[in-house]
Amino acid sequence: MDEHELLEIGNKAVKHAQELGADEAEAYVYIESQITVQFIGGIFASRGGAVKGLKGAFMRIAEPWIKKKGLPQIKSGVKAGVGIRSVVNRAMGFASVSSIEESKVLEGVEEATKIAKIRPPDPNWVSLPGVKKPTGEGGIYDKRISEIDVEKLLDLCTGCCVTMGDFDRRIVQAMIMLGTITASFAAVNTHGVEAYDRGTAFTAYFGAKAKGGGEEVSSGEVLVSRSYTEDLQPLALSASKRTIESLGKKPLAQKYSGPVVFENTSWNELFSVIFPAGISALNVQENRSPYRGKMGTQVAKEQLSMIDDGTMPEGVGTMKFDDEGVPRQRTPVIEKGMLSGILYDNYTAKRESLESTGNANRQGRASSPYANQPAIRPTNLAIQAGKGTLADLISEIKEGVLVKGSLTGALHSNVITGDFSVSADNAFKIEKGEIAHPLKPCTVAGNLYDALNSIVTIGGDSRSFGNIICPSLIIDKIVVST
Amino acid sequence: MSSQIEDFMDRTIKHALKLGASFAEVKGEDTSTLNIEAINKEIRTVSKVHSIGIGVRVFYGKSNGFSFSNVLDEENVFRATETALKIAKASTKRTLISFRLAPVKTVQEKKTTNVSKHPKEVSLEDKKELCLRESKTALGVSKSIANVTTGFGEYFGTIYYANSEGTKTSYEPLLVGLRVACVAKKGTTMVDAREGHGGSVGLDTFEEEAHTPEKMAENAANWALEKLKAKPAPAGKFDALVDPRLAGVLAHESFGHLSEGDFVVIGGSPLTGKMGQELGTKDVSILDEGLPEKGGYNLPFDDEGVPCTRVEILKKGILNRYLQSRITAKALKAEPTGNARSQDYSFEPIVRMRNTYFDAGSWKPDEALKEFKRGIYAIDTAGGQVEDTGTFLFKAIRGYWVENGEPKYPLRDVALTGNILELLKRIDVVCNDLEISTTPFGGCGKINQRAYVGTGGPHLKVRDVLFGGVS
Numbered sequence: 008m009d010e011h012e013l014l015e016i017g018n019k020a021v022k023h024a025q026e027l028g029a030d031e032a033e034a035y036v037y038i039e040s041q042i043t044v045q046f047i048g049g050i051f052a053s054r055g056g057a058v059k060g061l062k063g064a065f066m067r068i069a070e071p072w073i074k075k076k077g078l079p080q081i082k083s084g085v086k087a088g089v090g091i092r093s094v095v096n097r098a099m100g101f102a103s104v105s106s107i108e109e110s111k112v113l114e115g116v117e118e119a120t121k122i123a124k125i126r127p128p129d130p131n132w133v134s135l136p137g138v139k140k141p142t143g144e145g146g147i148y149d150k151r152i153s154e155i156d157v158e159k160l161l162d163l164c165t166g167c168c169v170t171m172g173d174f175d176r177r178i179v180q181a182m183i184m185l186g187t188i189t190a191s192f193a194a195v196n197t198h199g200v201e202a203y204d205r206g207t208a209f210t211a212y213f214g215a216k217a218k219g220g221g222e223e224v225s226s227g228e229v230l231v232s233r234s235y236t237e238d239l240q241p242l243a244l245s246a247s248k249r250t251i252e253s254l255g256k257k258p259l260a261q262k263y264s265g266p267v268v269f270e271n272t273s274w275n276e277l278f279s280v281i282f283p284a285g286i287s288a289l290n291v292q293e294n295r296s297p298y299r300g301k302m303g304t305q306v307a308k309e310q311l312s313m314i315d316d317g318t319m320p321e322g323v324g325t326m327k328f329d330d331e332g333v334p335r336q337r338t339p340v341i342e343k344g345m346l347s348g349i350l351y352d353n354y355t356a357k358r359e360s361l362e363s364t365g366n367a368n369r370q371g372r373a374s375s376p377y378a379n380q381p382a383i384r385p386t387n388l389a390i391q392a393g394k395g396t397l398a399d400l401i402s403e404i405k406e407g408v409l410v411k412g413s414l415t416g417a418l419h420s421n422v423i424t425g426d427f428s429v430s431a432d433n434a435f436k437i438e439k440g441e442i443a444h445p446l447k448p449c450t451v452a453g454n455l456y457d458a459l460n461s462i463v464t465i466g467g468d469s470r471s472f473g474n475i476i477c478p479s480l481i482i483d484k485i486v487v488s489t
Numbered sequence: 490m491s492s493q494i495e496d497f498m499d500r501t502i503k504h505a506l507k508l509g510a511s512f513a514e515v516k517g518e519d520t521s522t523l524n525i526e527a528i529n530k531e532i533r534t535v536s537k538v539h540s541i542g543i544g545v546r547v548f549y550g551k552s553n554g555f556s557f558s559n560v561l562d563e564e565n566v567f568r569a570t571e572t573a574l575k576i577a578k579a580s581t582k583r584t585l586i587s588f589r590l591a592p593v594k595t596v597q598e599k600k601t602t603n604v605s606k607h608p609k610e611v612s613l614e615d616k617k618e619l620c621l622r623e624s625k626t627a628l629g630v631s632k633s634i635a636n637v638t639t640g641f642g643e644y645f646g647t648i649y650y651a652n653s654e655g656t657k658t659s660y661e662p663l664l665v666g667l668r669v670a671c672v673a674k675k676g677t678t679m680v681d682a683r684e685g686h687g688g689s690v691g692l693d694t695f696e697e698e699a700h701t702p703e704k705m706a707e708n709a710a711n712w713a714l715e716k717l718k719a720k721p722a723p724a725g726k727f728d729a730l731v732d733p734r735l736a737g738v739l740a741h742e743s744f745g746h747l748s749e750g751d752f753v754v755i756g757g758s759p760l761t762g763k764m765g766q767e768l769g770t771k772d773v774s775i776l777d778e779g780l781p782e783k784g785g786y787n788l789p790f791d792d793e794g795v796p797c798t799r800v801e802i803l804k805k806g807i808l809n810r811y812l813q814s815r816i817t818a819k820a821l822k823a824e825p826t827g828n829a830r831s832q833d834y835s836f837e838p839i840v841r842m843r844n845t846y847f848d849a850g851s852w853k854p855d856e857a858l859k860e861f862k863r864g865i866y867a868i869d870t871a872g873g874q875v876e877d878t879g880t881f882l883f884k885a886i887r888g889y890w891v892e893n894g895e896p897k898y899p900l901r902d903v904a905l906t907g908n909i910l911e912l913l914k915r916i917d918v919v920c921n922d923l924e925i926s927t928t929p930f931g932g933c934g935k936i937n938q939r940a941y942v943g944t945g946g947p948h949l950k951v952r953d954v955l956f957g958g959v960s
Contacts, residue, residue, distance in 0.1 A: 008560070038560070081576045084540075084557035084835055085565050104539040105559050111539060118537045121613050126532060157572065158579050378538055 008038050010203045016089065016107055017195030022152060024093045025112050027120045031094040031135045031197045035330060036107065037377040038087035039190035042157060045080040045163040046183045088377040093119040101377040103289040133357035137198045141334040143318030145204050146325030148231035149177040152207035157209055160185050167243035171215055174247035180216040184453035202332035209235050213246035217254060224253040226412050226433050231473040249412055256447045258489040263408055264465055266487040268400045270411040274480055277417055277427055277471040281455040284422040285429040286340055287383040288355035294422050295457050307459035310393065313344050317365055317386030324386035324474045325412050331367040331381050338364045352383045389476035394467030397479050400466050402440040408487045409435040409442060410451055425455040449489040458482045494543065495518060497566050498651045501545050504570045506653055510547035513653045516792050517543045518834040520646025527620040527639045528629065530776045535852055542834040547573045550581035553588050555837035591818035591825050593795055595655040602661040602790045606691035608643040616641050622702035623669040623844060630710035633717065635674040636922030642929035643741050656794040663689045664786055666929040669706050673713035680901060682712035682886060689787035712887055719899035720949045722888055724957025725862040733924040734947030735885055736847050738870045743881040743909035745845040748802045750817030759879050759910060763808050769913030771860065774848035775803040777812055779827060785844035785925035785943025792838040797827035814840045841935065847946030850919025854948045857918045858895040865956060866891050867903050879909040906955045918950035
């Protein structure tokens with residue numbers, strides 16, 4: 008499907024809405040082709056003992072395979088659909104169809120318009136967005152992704168699986184998931200907006216489990232990128248390495264309160280759950296954000312600056328337009344500790360007579376974006392890097408804790424207050440500026456907004472985790488207990 | 490639309506065979522779901538999703554591959570077929586295990602669903618009113634009702650199936666549901682209760698006396714108010730009287746999953762190797778079927794085109810049959826039972842339940858209560874945890890302390906724990922009031938796929954159930 012075809016479907020849809028009496032209408036037309044290959048299993052029969060082939064076979068997830076061979080779970084296909092917003096008397100109706108066949112799309116338009124008619128008018132509604140020229144070039148469209156072969160992905164998987172198992176005899180299970188998405192969309196509305204863009208993404212996840220000395224530990228690695236990455240060996244190795252270094256866990260002698268080093272991976276997990284909610288204009292307007300009334304004031308340590316940039320070429324969230332056809336842009340959020348901007352979509356911006364910052368996004372509960380209504384989300388929210396590697400940060404701490412890897416329970420954080428209490432499975436005791444030993448799973452508690460005011464050091468090791476780009480940090484006044 | 494989908498299905502199969510597949514099957518789908526949710530008296534969400542597409546599974550060598558497309562043109566549909574075959578070829582090189590299909594008789598049949606007040610004939614306005622009527626009634630019951638959430642859901646359309654052996658089926662799934670949840674508040678105490686009704690029926694079901702929006706709202710509100718005065722359930726072992734809804738969840742969650750063929754093949758189920766063994770008292774039978782008489786979700790065929798048979802998993806206490814797909818049936822040397830289901834066209838079929846329930850016995854419920862000397866009457870469930878060993882923890886929505894055949898006072902925090910295989914041996918009363926319930930809100934989840942299911946049973950009395958254990 009090319010640009011012209013997607014726009015044509017969109018134009019037919021909004022025209023039909025007008026014929027049905029809609030004051031305004033918008034069609035979001037989306038098509039993607041995806042492949043995911045998932046590979047799970049205990050790797051080497053010669054090491055692990057029992058061969059439980061059938062188990063892997065029938066579940067197609069979980070459990071073992073047999074000696075470097077396995078049964079992958081592969082899912083591949085094409086999905087297209089349209090999300091329609093129809094406005095009648097300041098009330099919005101939304102419906103979606105998982106089809107781009109004309110008669111079905113027009114039925115969806117009828118549904119959306121019908122829904123608009125049974126809803127009460129929204130006093131805050133102004134209008135759908137108008138035409139605006141894009142400022143950026145859009146993101147990466149990598150042909151190596153759109154044209155990749157299942158066979159190729161399977162070979163990559165097998166290779167990584169062997170690497171992970173060969174790293175250490177104590178690795179008993181490896182899981183690898185590789186995914187490619189090639190997507191394009193058009194946002195068309197009755198005010199003349201005809202936005203179109205396309206992009207590719209490549210994701211990889213590596214999980215390892217190790218057993219030793221009566222302990223069982225696990226850890227992993229992740230990659231999210233707009234372009235194809237063939238050399239996955241370093242990440243596969245890192246997943247195994249992270250797992251093995253967690254063996255030999257000891258409890259903390261006593262509850263710890265003080266500076267904690269957060270590896271970029273761990274910091275991202277907390278930050279990406281809590282902070283985007285705080286800078287969402289909707290939450291600020293509806294009094295669900297601590298940043299209400301704080302514009303232009305100091306909200307963090309002076310060394311902290313961050314920017315949401317929907318135009319950076321390699322950014323995972325980069326597109327020419329957002330999901331309602333408004334150009335993506337750069338929005339400084341915090342400058343030298345001062346709150347300088349929050350993120351808007353069309354609805355919240357017009358409510359304050361402002362311009363949208365191009366942060367409308369249709370990721371949501373439904374797996375296909377066309378089945379969700381747009382909400383405010385960061386594009387590429389980057390914390391400006393400081394200096395030093397993770398080891399440099401550790402060397403700054405006389406006695407303390409390093410929180411590494413993935414955290415459990417981050418999703419249960421209080422996104423309104425910023426309070427978090429998570430379990431860290433890959434934490435370490437720091438003594439005399441060096442890692443002393445791994446810690447038994449420990450609870451790490453604090454408040455994210457307070458943490459921004461308790462930053463000690465910002466590292467230089469920035470890494471992209473999708474919509475968030477951040478380095479490792481040292482934060483003071485964090486409570487850790489095992 | 491139907492002729493277009495069926496046309497593509499035929500061409501897909503031909504294309505797959507031409508490319509060298511030993512077997513090909515296609516699921517076609519044209520369905521829609523509607524969900525309306527109201528909080529207090531305000532309609533919050535109305536979401537309509539229309540789903541159209543085809544999924545294709547091919548067998549090649551000793552493996553198989555699956556792909557899908559919802560762009561119904563030759564380029565995309567043929568590409569899906571080629572991808573499925575490519576996956577099958579790539580898998581077959583890397584696996585040591587054979588996937589084969591048990592033989593079945595071919596079927597050519599189109600089933601239609603004819604009910605009065607089918608949701609497609611009822612206006613959105615009227616459906617919205619069902620929710621608002623519930624909200625209005627519940628809020629009017631008492632000032633202590635602090636919050637009322639109501640919802641209407643529907644799912645209907647056509648599912649097509651065809652394979653290279655000549656089977657060609659279609660049917661029209663239908664599911665509607667209405668629910669209400671009330672939160673009651675007094676001082677710092679907050680409690681909730683809920684009620685709902687659904688099935689493969691027309692919307693006139695909500696005109697029946699027991700299921701009008703007003704009646705269901707009154708029930709939920711009154712049960713919530715009653716819970717404000719409830720005492721915490723005592724911890725320890727007591728006899729339990731279990732209502733049909735809780736019995737249904739026990740049948741499905743803690744027992745049904747253990748009887749799924751894929752789980753048995755891998756030796757992961759505690760029911761593996763127990764065929765013919767006595768697992769429960771002779772009064773206990775557990776069934777799974779597609780077209781039950783007593784309500785539930787109607788399913789004539791599964792997603793391998795196999796008619797949904799009535800499976801007596803547990804027959805008078807004895808393990809009798811497992812639930813099978815064509816693949817697991819082949820591996821277990823059994824007959825396929827019509828239990829292969831996929832969430833939608835974009836997923837491949839796996840072994841799933843349909844309507845799972847404890848069969849009716851001979852006791853009248855009021856006689857069973859009269860004979861109930863001392864214990865807890867546990868009603869419905871708000872969820873819980875189950876493990877693949879059969880161990881479970883369920884929180885009942887409501888409960889009563891019963892002495893000498895009389896409910897004495899309401900309880901809250903009623904939680905039952907135990908292992909289903911032990912519980913089955915302690916069921917000593919099975920009543921005759923079998924009911925099967927189902928809902929379009931959610932469904933059962935397994936390996937990232939959801940499926941609509943029905944669950945049910947009659948009132949059951951069970952000796953020595955462990956209560957408590959919820960923090």
